[in-house]
Amino acid sequence: MTPAFLKLFRIEFRRQWTITALVTPLLFLIIGSLIVFIPTPYTREFNVSQKLLQLMGFLIPVVSAFFCVGLVDNDVKDGWLRTLLVRAIRREEYLLAKSLSALTSIWVTSLFAGTLPLIIGLIITKMPIEFQVSQVLALYALFFAISLLYVSILVFFSCWLPGVVNVVALMGWGIIASALHAYVSFFLWDSSWAVFTEQFLFPSGFFDAVDAIQNNTHVPYIEILWGMASLAFFWSLSFWSVNRIQVDKGSE
Amino acid sequence: MHQRQNIFAKGAAIVCAVFFIGSLAVDYWPSGSSLTWLTLEEAKVSARASNRPVFLDVYAEWCTPCKQMDRFVFPDDTVKDLLTRKFTLAKVNLDDPVWGDSVKKRFQVRAIPTYIVLSPGGREIKRHVGFFEKSAFSRWLGDDQLFILSWLGFEKARAHAAQLDKRLVVLVTADTENFEKLNSLVEIPEARKIIDSVFVPTVLIRTNASDEGFITQLGAAKTRMDEIIVLDREKEIGRFVISPDMYFNQSRFLQKLRGFSGNLPGTRRGGGPQKRISLNSSQ
Numbered sequence: 222m223t224p225a226f227l228k229l230f231r232i233e234f235r236r237q238w239t240i241t242a243l244v245t246p247l248l249f250l251i252i253g254s255l256i257v258f259i260p261t262p263y264t265r266e267f268n269v270s271q272k273l274l275q276l277m278g279f280l281i282p283v284v285s286a287f288f289c290v291g292l293v294d295n296d297v298k299d300g301w302l303r304t305l306l307v308r309a310i311r312r313e314e315y316l317l318a319k320s321l322s323a324l325t326s327i328w329v330t331s332l333f334a335g336t337l338p339l340i341i342g343l344i345i346t347k348m349p350i351e352f353q354v355s356q357v358l359a360l361y362a363l364f365f366a367i368s369l370l371y372v373s374i375l376v377f378f379s380c381w382l383p384g385v386v387n388v389v390a391l392m393g394w395g396i397i398a399s400a401l402h403a404y405v406s407f408f409l410w411d412s413s414w415a416v417f418t419e420q421f422l423f424p425s426g427f428f429d430a431v432d433a434i435q436n437n438t439h440v441p442y443i444e445i446l447w448g449m450a451s452l453a454f455f456w457s458l459s460f461w462s463v464n465r466i467q468v469d470k471g472s473e
Numbered sequence: 474m475h476q477r478q479n480i481f482a483k484g485a486a487i488v489c490a491v492f493f494i495g496s497l498a499v500d501y502w503p504s505g506s507s508l509t510w511l512t513l514e515e516a517k518v519s520a521r522a523s524n525r526p527v528f529l530d531v532y533a534e535w536c537t538p539c540k541q542m543d544r545f546v547f548p549d550d551t552v553k554d555l556l557t558r559k560f561t562l563a564k565v566n567l568d569d570p571v572w573g574d575s576v577k578k579r580f581q582v583r584a585i586p587t588y589i590v591l592s593p594g595g596r597e598i599k600r601h602v603g604f605f606e607k608s609a610f611s612r613w614l615g616d617d618q619l620f621i622l623s624w625l626g627f628e629k630a631r632a633h634a635a636q637l638d639k640r641l642v643v644l645v646t647a648d649t650e651n652f653e654k655l656n657s658l659v660e661i662p663e664a665r666k667i668i669d670s671v672f673v674p675t676v677l678i679r680t681n682a683s684d685e686g687f688i689t690q691l692g693a694a695k696t697r698m699d700e701i702i703v704l705d706r707e708k709e710i711g712r713f714v715i716s717p718d719m720y721f722n723q724s725r726f727l728q729k730l731r732g733f734s735g736n737l738p739g740t741r742r743g744g745g746p747q748k749r750i751s752l753n754s755s756q
Binding site for chain 1: 479483485568584
């Protein structure tokens with residue numbers, strides 16, 4: 222990490238924290254508190270992993286979308302990328318600094334809005350507490366990987382799509398993949414080609430690993446391998462795409 | 474073509490390719506099993522001879538949860554011990570051109586993996602659909618204590634009811650997947666007290682070929698809903714569907730059951746309009 226890269230990272234991080242971005246964690250905190258404190262029926266214990274899953278399962282995609290709207294495209298439009306490139310900053314450095322700052326912002330917000338209600342909940346709950354340290358740490362690590370995946374996809378999309386469309390495209394993709402998954406599960410569950418194809422509609426390796434950890438079924442090394450493959454795939458696409466952007470004309 | 478160096482892109486693409494090929498190889502590599510599996514037909518013959526129930530595994534090569542069961546659950550010592558000690562093991566590949574379709578139709582398989590326990594005579598006793606965690610699977614395999622499992626077969630129950638001058642309560646269900654849930658209802662202390670004192674309970678399962686005739690004669694709803702039909706001296710005195718909300722609001726189930734029980738204990742009055750049902754014992 223060069224001093225120029227670290228400086229760029231600090232600048233990018235500061236640029237993300239606009240007035241709106243400063244207020245938004247409070248909104249997420251309220252939502253997070255609702256998730257933790259609204260009692261669910263038939264719950265007889267305060268299960269930390271389950272609460273964490275509910276909180277992060279909601280926060281990570283929403284916060285990622287919030288911080289990654291038009292991530293690269295906005296910089297091309299307002300001339301920021303051009304300014305950086307003429308100062309001998311390499312495109313890869315720009316992309317890494319940009320992604321790292323987005324990731325840091327996502328985790329600052331998610332930890333604030335996701336973990337704070339959980340700690341308060343742990344202190345004030347009168348129910349018996351179910352808390353497995355290894356399970357909770359594994360879930361945090363997997364959610365970190367999921368946020369990294371979201372950032373890589375959104376960076377890739379924003380190299381090619383204008384403004385907020387990168388987030389809309391990701392949401393649309395997720396919804397269509399879920400709908401097709403449900404369709405295959407109900408109507409084509411006995412078709413080998415449909416089940417095989419459906420597994421590649423959305424990069425779900427890390428999500429499957431979260432399921433395995435949460436349900437304590439097995440050590441999800443295969444799921445993590447799939448997750449790593451999709452993560453590397455989208456990072457390679459992002460690096461390739463950022464090198465194809467023409468700063469004066471937008472993407473080719 | 475751009476002349477810029479895409480070193481990061483190339484590096485990430487190579488990493489992706491390595492992970493992708495690795496995942497594909499590990500995930501779709503055939504998972505071996507140290508258990509001895511028979512075909513369903515072989516297992517039926519062996520089960521009759523040894524008087525042991527059949528454990529039937531309906532799977533497919535492309536089914537991820539099936540592979541996970543093979544990889545993580547079946548090799549477990551407790552599971553392996555239970556399976557080999559208590560059951561005759563049978564495996565049917567859903568894609569098998571000979572047995573796949575017939576097993577799917579015969580047992581109304583709707584998802585894989587499906588695990589079915591059959592009596593030595595071939596009647597379905599219980600089933601589970603989907604991945605099973607090791608300890609849950611062992612519990613499920615070893616659990617013969619369900620109240621429903623102690624119920625007599627239909628014909629025996631009918632004869633028993635006539636002999637004891639009790640009402641016959643028939644639970645009609647699509648398959649045994651819901652048995653544990655259903656059992657949680659009929660095992661509520663008050664429900665059990667009513668059943669033990671007033672009724673002779675029995676269960677008819679749609680996937681059992683021998684039950685089909687009785688189900689048709691009783692005119693059970695042709696849905697997947699579980700239904701209770703109450704007979705008094707072979708006349709129907711009422712029926713109700715076990716709706717999902719009854720599992721949460723058990724008093725609704727008790728209320729229905731009490732409605733057909735007359736005045737406890739043992740009297741046989743009450744119930745709705747009576748309908749004579751001809752039950753042909755030759756079925």
